[in-house]
Amino acid sequence: MPLLDADTYLDRIRLLGVLAILIAIATWAMDLADWVYTCPFCRVQRSAIGVLGVLMLLPRPGHWLVRWIASVVATLGLVVAATQNFGGWRRLSAGEFSWGEQWYIHPFLLSGFALFILMAQIMLIHGSARRAALPDRAEAPARAMPPRV
16 A cells, blocks of 8 residues: 555545544534634634545545535635634744644644645545546556666
8 A cells, every 4th residue: 555656545535535524523523512712714624624525425526516516615625724824824924923732733733734634635536537537447458667767
């Protein structure tokens, strides 16, 4: 299982979709239980991660309509996450930034994670469309590696 091979993740798109849904449910549960402060930015990000997770579970996540909906949802989540993350950079540049005692739930850090998760989800959804358009790997002839020069 090569970690840098896109097929590794495309083969497991549904498992990753379930993981995204579990992340969204867990973070919503913490929010609704008042374990974390109410943050509208975080709510949009976790909702987008959950919706994209559901779209990753569909039988054809690469269908044009799914990709369109996923792109809209991901764009909203990415813009909100980038806006929140930029606020951290703005405070850092002004010399006002502080991690605090609970640095592991700092909005700057979590919004950065959300950016990476959302981008990975949209890349997988769009990648599944490209993959569906390719011939089956079992039927495709093996390609010879070009000689090294």
